[in-house]
Amino acid sequence: MARQDKSTAALSKGEQTRAGIVDCAKRLFYEHxxxxxxxxxxxxxxxxxxxxxxxxxxxxxxxxQAVIDQHLAxxxxxxxxxxxxxxxxxxxxxxxxxxxxxxxxxxxxxxxPIGSLNTELGKDRRDLQEAARALFDLFRDWLAARFxxxxxxxDAESLALHLLGRAQGIAVIAHVYHDQKLLKRETxxxxxxxxxx
Amino acid sequence: MARQDKSTAALSKGEQTRAGIVDCAKRLFYEHxxxxxxxxxxxxxxxxxxxxxxxxxxxxxxxxQAVIDQHLAxxxxxxxxxxxxxxxxxxxxxxxxxxxxxxxxxxxxxxxPIGSLNTELGKDRRDLQEAARALFDLFRDWLAARFxxxxxxxDAESLALHLLGRAQGIAVIAHVYHDQKLLKRETxxxxxxxxxx
DNA sequence: ACAATAATAGGACGATTATCCAATCCGGTA
DNA sequence: TACCGGATTGGATAATCGTCCTATTATTGT
Numbered sequence: 001m002a003r004q005d006k007s008t009a010a011l012s013k014g015e016q017t018r019a020g021i022v023d024c025a026k027r028l029f030y031e032h033x034x035x036x037x038x039x040x041x042x043x044x045x046x047x048x049x050x051x052x053x054x055x056x057x058x059x060x061x062x063x064x065q066a067v068i069d070q071h072l073a074x075x076x077x078x079x080x081x082x083x084x085x086x087x088x089x090x091x092x093x094x095x096x097x098x099x100x101x102x103x104x105x106x107x108x109x110x111x112x113p114i115g116s117l118n119t120e121l122g123k124d125r126r127d128l129q130e131a132a133r134a135l136f137d138l139f140r141d142w143l144a145a146r147f148x149x150x151x152x153x154x155d156a157e158s159l160a161l162h163l164l165g166r167a168q169g170i171a172v173i174a175h176v177y178h179d180q181k182l183l184k185r186e187t188x189x190x191x192x193x194x195x196x197x
Numbered sequence: 198m199a200r201q202d203k204s205t206a207a208l209s210k211g212e213q214t215r216a217g218i219v220d221c222a223k224r225l226f227y228e229h230x231x232x233x234x235x236x237x238x239x240x241x242x243x244x245x246x247x248x249x250x251x252x253x254x255x256x257x258x259x260x261x262q263a264v265i266d267q268h269l270a271x272x273x274x275x276x277x278x279x280x281x282x283x284x285x286x287x288x289x290x291x292x293x294x295x296x297x298x299x300x301x302x303x304x305x306x307x308x309x310p311i312g313s314l315n316t317e318l319g320k321d322r323r324d325l326q327e328a329a330r331a332l333f334d335l336f337r338d339w340l341a342a343r344f345x346x347x348x349x350x351x352d353a354e355s356l357a358l359h360l361l362g363r364a365q366g367i368a369v370i371a372h373v374y375h376d377q378k379l380l381k382r383e384t385x386x387x388x389x390x391x392x393x394x
Numbered sequence: 395a396c397a398a399t400a401a402t403a404g405g406a407c408g409a410t411t412a413t414c415c416a417a418t419c420c421g422g423t424a
Numbered sequence: 425t426a427c428c429g430g431a432t433t434g435g436a437t438a439a440t441c442g443t444c445c446t447a448t449t450a451t452t453g454t
Contacts, residue, residue, distance in 0.1 A: 032321045033321060035233060036232060038411065039413080040411085040412095048433095049432065049434065050433085051432080051435080052431075052432055055431065059412080059413080115369055118372075118373045119317075122308060129373075161374075165363075165366035165369065165370040169362035169363050169369070170366070172312055172316060172366070173361060176333055185355065209400090209451085209452090210400085235440075235441065235442080237440080237441085237442095246404060248405080248443095248445075255444095
């Protein structure tokens with residue numbers, strides 16, 4: 001039988017293993033940081049043997065890139081879904097806020113996956129941070145498009161970055177103090193801000 | 198001669214060395230992160246020999262605690278200075294903002310020293326993050342006192358945390374995008390917010 | 395000047411790190 | 425059935441990590 005179409009086919013054994021590695025790495029990088037996650041950690045979490053992982057990824061950096069790509073795909077799908085679920089620009093922006101409150105448990109425990117990753121990589125690994133920055137770009141552009149829909153022109157991107165920054169700040173403080181109430185209170189303020197735009 | 202009063206005396210040789218270690222570690226932890234800084238890095242930056250540093254600090258965690266203490270002392274002195282320089286609560290709050298804009302170069306390059314440290318330690322090292330959280334407490338309490346001066350009651354602490362979070366968010370985004378203009382623009386907005394309180 | 399203490403010098407430790415490699419296995423194709 | 429390439433196994437690598445010793449040399453208070 002000829003090889004099935006990649007987009008619809010069930011994943012082959014190797015593709016499953018590869019996806020499993022990326023899933024485990026994504027979780028570990030989030031919970032323990034990139035540097036705080038060792039190759040051994042990923043191998044053990046994936047239930048593999050040491051050498052096997054090198055069949056799929058040559059370096060740890062390659063795994064990070066795959067994790068970033070997976071994040072991009074998942075968040076991209078989210079954004080697309082919000083656009084289909086809500087037609088009003090403000091409703092779409094509120095969906096962004098709902099994601100934050102909906103993930104308050106993880107946010108309070110581990111911080112923002114995107115923000116903490118960029119903060120860590122921005123210290124020493126400029127090359128990797130540039131790749132991770134794409135995650136911010138994704139949200140920035142999507143949010144800016146919503147502000148454009150609301151009639152904003154040149155300041156749409158500034159508003160998007162303002163909103164992103166507010167969200168990041170909330171995540172940092174909520175994480176530092178493990179405070180869900182603060183997260184709820186601050187996102188409620190942000191909701192008022194959105195409705196006023 | 199009796200030992201000089203510690204607070205006024207010139208530092209002894211050992212105290213100088215110790216202070217030098219803390220200074221180097223403070224800079225390295227900021228620029229490369231806690232995990233990204235090795236014992237060897239600190240030793241080399243301090244111009245010491247491997248074993249010698251253990252005469253001053255038993256573990257790397259001890260060094261971190263000393264770095265946090267130094268941060269606390271320095272920022273505490275800053276806060277005290279602002280209280281002496283400005284008598285109006287809002288002027289004191291604006292001094293906080295001036296610190297941010299005054300340090301824009303480092304902030305854009307390495308992020309907020311307090312925020313990034315807490316974010317990193319919050320991932321895996323809860324015990325250490327609790328110590329680092331004291332830096333946030335310092336600012337939170339000081340800012341809350343200023344809002345109390347402005348006539349706010351129960352919400353003084355919430356306002357302080359809001360301001361802290363806004364500042365953190367600005368630092369994160371400005372760092373991710375290496376964007377000084379964004380930092381200026383956002384702090385200007387924060388200035389308007391302060392003046393409206 | 396002397397005894398006690400502090401500081402320096404330099405090597406060594408086991409554990410862990412990312413990375414790599416050869417040998418074996420297995421499933422689909424010829 | 426024989427075969428071939430991807431997948432698995434399991435160990436080995438050199439480098440680096442934080443930590444710890446033991447001498448030897450300065451500095452200190454008396």
